[in-house]
Amino acid sequence: IITIWVIIISTLFIWKISCSILISFHHQLSPEERRLLDSIAWPETPHVPVPVSLNTTSDPAHSTFTILPVRAGGQWHVGDELEALIQIGDFQGRPKQYGGDLVIARLHDPALSAGVAGRVVDHLNGSYTAVFPLLWEGRAQVEVTPESMLMEHPARQSFLSLFQSGSVSETAVCNFCLPPTQPLCNYTDLHTGEPWFCYKPKKLSCDTRINHYKGGCNYYLKAKEVTLFQSKKKKKLLHTVHTDVFIFLSGQPEVKSSTVKPAPAGYYYQGAWRALGATTVRQFNDSSAISQCLKDKVVNLYGDSTMRQWFEYLNSVLPDLKEFNLRSDRRTGPFMAVDMARNILVKYRFHSPPIVTWSKFSTNELRYVANELDGMVGGPNTVVVFSIWAHFGTFPVEVYMRRLLSIRRAVLRLLDRAPDTLVVIRTGNLRTMTFMFAMINSDWYSLQRDRVLRAVFKGLNVHLVDAWDMVLAHHLPHEIHPRPPIIKNMIDVLLSYICPKNKS
Numbered sequence: 001i002i003t004i005w006v007i008i009i010s011t012l013f014i015w016k017i018s019c020s021i022l023i024s025f026h027h028q029l030s031p032e033e034r035r036l037l038d039s040i041a042w043p044e045t046p047h048v049p050v051p052v053s054l055n056t057t058s059d060p061a062h063s064t065f066t067i068l069p070v071r072a073g074g075q076w077h078v079g080d081e082l083e084a085l086i087q088i089g090d091f092q093g094r095p096k097q098y099g100g101d102l103v104i105a106r107l108h109d110p111a112l113s114a115g116v117a118g119r120v121v122d123h124l125n126g127s128y129t130a131v132f133p134l135l136w137e138g139r140a141q142v143e144v145t146p147e148s149m150l151m152e153h154p155a156r157q158s159f160l161s162l163f164q165s166g167s168v169s170e171t172a173v174c175n176f177c178l179p180p181t182q183p184l185c186n187y188t189d190l191h192t193g194e195p196w197f198c199y200k201p202k203k204l205s206c207d208t209r210i211n212h213y214k215g216g217c218n219y220y221l222k223a224k225e226v227t228l229f230q231s232k233k234k235k236k237l238l239h240t241v242h243t244d245v246f247i248f249l250s251g252q253p254e255v256k257s258s259t260v261k262p263a264p265a266g267y268y269y270q271g272a273w274r275a276l277g278a279t280t281v282r283q284f285n286d287s288s289a290i291s292q293c294l295k296d297k298v299v300n301l302y303g304d305s306t307m308r309q310w311f312e313y314l315n316s317v318l319p320d321l322k323e324f325n326l327r328s329d330r331r332t333g334p335f336m337a338v339d340m341a342r343n344i345l346v347k348y349r350f351h352s353p354p355i356v357t358w359s360k361f362s363t364n365e366l367r368y369v370a371n372e373l374d375g376m377v378g379g380p381n382t383v384v385v386f387s388i389w390a391h392f393g394t395f396p397v398e399v400y401m402r403r404l405l406s407i408r409r410a411v412l413r414l415l416d417r418a419p420d421t422l423v424v425i426r427t428g429n430l431r432t433m434t435f436m437f438a439m440i441n442s443d444w445y446s447l448q449r450d451r452v453l454r455a456v457f458k459g460l461n462v463h464l465v466d467a468w469d470m471v472l473a474h475h476l477p478h479e480i481h482p483r484p485p486i487i488k489n490m491i492d493v494l495l496s497y498i499c500p501k502n503k504s
């Protein structure tokens with residue numbers, strides 16, 4: 001049985017960008033950066049009724065889909081493309097007349113542990129087409145898991161810092177952008193220009209700031225709307241509809257030019273990720289194969305907890321890799337592990353704010369990834385990996401774009417002075433939404449950031465681990481921290497870049 005999952009995330013995006021930092025960011029854009037911004041623009045949604053009401057928001061229960069083309073006998077052949085037409089309805093059961101929703105689709109076969117992400121076209125009239133390449137033989141089922149949300153607040157997450165000197169301590173609100181209603185401490189990074197501010201404590205000076213942690217959330221729905229939304233939607237956030245649909249048999253593979261670009265990055269077959277691009281993914285099943293591949297390497301991992309998972313994975317599967325106890329918080333790091341015999345060093349460090357964590361993150365440990373790269377010699381034994389996305393979803397995309405552009409410049413400098421440095425980027429992925437979490441964030445933001453990431457690093461000599469497709473195509477739940485079988489596949493892709501087949 002092959003399962004098709006379709007997740008629909010309805011979005012009505014009305015940004016109220018009131019932050020002067022964003023406005024100045026737009027003024028500073030080079031023509032190249034402006035092209036980047038244009039290239040990720042979400043499709044125009046010309047007929048969005050204003051003001052937006054919940055009644056006109058997409059409703060999973062009123063959305064339907066059909067498999068196209070409906071063929072006699074319901075047979076498809078390996079090599080064909082399968083299309084599903086999805087029609088979104090609103091809470092009053094009327095078909096939606098405009099696009100802009102996020103539709104995520106997957107074709108899946110649990111018996112073969114096979115799966116592939118679908119590519120989706122927005123027809124901008126309330127209907128969408130999901131296209132799947134048919135890469136293996138089997139039977140099929142269609143599933144729809146819809147989500148919907150509204151959004152309009154520019155900075156939906158707030159932060160706090162503790163300031164301390166002697167016996168005096170104060171807490172202040174911090175963010176990348178704060179209304180100047182009180183005096184500010186300006187922590188803008190002089191090297192990268194990354195902005196960060198706190199309100200100035202009343203008694204203490206700006207240089208007594210000792211930590212960074214998560215404050216409250218600014219929900220973008222008013223209390224009344226939340227209640228309505230909750231009553232209509234609470235159960236539906238995790239609601240799944242599925243329909244048995246069709247069978248397909250193997251036959252002469254027909255090569256068709258896909259109507260949707262780009263093609264999926266790869267697919268699972270018997271639980272192993274197979275890339276559809278140029279790279280052959282090797283399987284590193286035992287620790288000695290991994291250690292052999294990492295011999296004499298310094299592996300620098302930067303980013304959020306999705307990167308920390310890779311450190312934890314390597315640390316757990318390699319018995320000779322010993323973690324040096326830096327007495328760090330287990331959630332935030334930094335971490336370091338060494339295999340003395342094989343001369344392997346694996347390091348992990350979090351990216352700089354925004355860091356959404358309850359852990360008190362010491363300000364002295366805050367480092368911008370671009371600055372870390374600038375402090376690195378690089379070379380054939382240096383591997384740089386980063387995963388920067390999960391903490392940026394609750395801020396305007398410009399904040400993320402600015403961060404990535406500063407990293408891009410540092411990557412270019414690194415590859416210029418040490419061209420054989422390996423740079424690998426782990427993309428973002430889908431996550432399970434709790435109701436309260438869905439009030440401030442969604443996969444829609446992650447997908448938008450994913451497009452920015454790909455656009456910013458396009459054409460550079462860097463490699464992607466396509467976590468988006470690897471999580472979406474897998475039968476395990478869409479968790480922000482993918483489960484070990486998915487991590488194992490991601491590490492296989494990473495190691496295949498470090499130790500490609502022909503060189504082994």
Ligand SMILES: *[C@@H]1O[C@H](CO)[C@@H](O)[C@H](O)[C@H]1NC(C)=O
Nearest residue numbers: 051052053054055056091092
């Ligand atoms: C939404 O629909 C409900 C019931 O159909 C109606 O009572 C309410 O006034 C509508 N709200 C708006 C903003 O249209």
Ligand SMILES: *[C@@H]1O[C@H](CO)[C@@H](O)[C@H](O)[C@H]1NC(C)=O
Nearest residue numbers: 087095123124125126127128
């Ligand atoms: C929406 O547009 C697509 C592509 O142009 C078309 O096939 C479909 O029939 C349209 N749907 C509606 C409801 O108009």
Ligand SMILES: *[C@@H]1O[C@H](CO)[C@@H](O)[C@H](O)[C@H]1NC(C)=O
Nearest residue numbers: 184186187188189190193195
């Ligand atoms: C913060 O400091 C940076 C770097 O010195 C400066 O460019 C920027 O204008 C300052 N911002 C504010 C609001 O003071």
Ligand SMILES: *[C@@H]1O[C@H](CO)[C@@H](O)[C@H](O)[C@H]1NC(C)=O
Nearest residue numbers: 270271272282283284285286
């Ligand atoms: C790795 O393990 C999988 C599953 O047990 C197996 O199919 C595959 O052949 C193994 N690959 C190598 C290179 O040992």
